[in-house]
Amino acid sequence: MLYLTSRNDLMADAFFIWNRQLMFASLHGRDADMLSFQAQLQVSNERLGFRRPEEVLSCPRLTTAEHCLNLSKYMTKYQTLNYGSVTHMFLYSDILIQPNFDSKTGWVMLDDVTADLDKAAWELVRQLSDIPLLEHWQNAVLSVLEADKSIMRFTPRIDEEYAVVGVQAVRVDIPEDFDVRLTAMLQSGRLHT
Incomplete structure (x- = not known):
């Protein structure tokens, strides 16, 4: 099951939030959406929420990371015929490494x-x-x-x-x-x- 993020039309197939801190996320989305999301993480303390497609809340309380600090990233792109270039990004807390x-x-x-x-x-x-x-x-x-x-x-x-x-x-x-x-x-x- 893919979870939608609260921002930038990104989808997550895996994530880990502990003590309101984002520890890990595996995100998929269009290149421009991914870049916009990364910019938001750098300039503000925006909350990053994950939700199932059928849920009406934009950021369910239990799946919202309020702190997105000390994160590293690894990105890769894969080609799709229907949607153009899609980016896959891993965000992970430095303490996991x-x-x-x-x-x-x-x-x-x-x-x-x-x-x-x-x-x-x-x-x-x-x-x-x-x-x-x-x-x-x-x-x-x-x-x-x-x-x-x-x-x-x-x-x-x-x-x-x-x-x-x-x-x-x-x-x-x-x-x-x-x-x-x-x-x-x-x-x-x-x-x-």
Whole structure:
């Protein structure tokens, strides 16, 4: 399903909005409309909303990004016989690109909405951790990190917390006392070497 944007007759096949911040959008449209949209993002704090074609509201509250800051873009054009040149643009927040090894935070975004988010989260935890982690610790460590919201999953849905369509994401934030927690889990027998 394609979603229409609130501005410039662009269509989105995927987007991610969290805390009213646009994190990611995959947009399609005519070249002139895309350029006009980019100019609007540069000069004003216009809201970017997404809606289904049958919805009458121009910007449904739950699918509106009020903050479009620190975005990078990747653009490509594809030729169509009926409509002329159509542009495909990916807008993405800079924090999605590279894990921050200083603060031990990172994101993984997947375009396959059926892919295993646990596997992606575990790989990121292993990258961010200063401590080597054994593969068979995955379930126990992920459950502890998820319990204290150090791992946040963003699966396709639209609600008060976030709006995700066409993608899924996971955010990992390794706590400062991660080594202490692992030691306690080893001592209690919850983790085995």
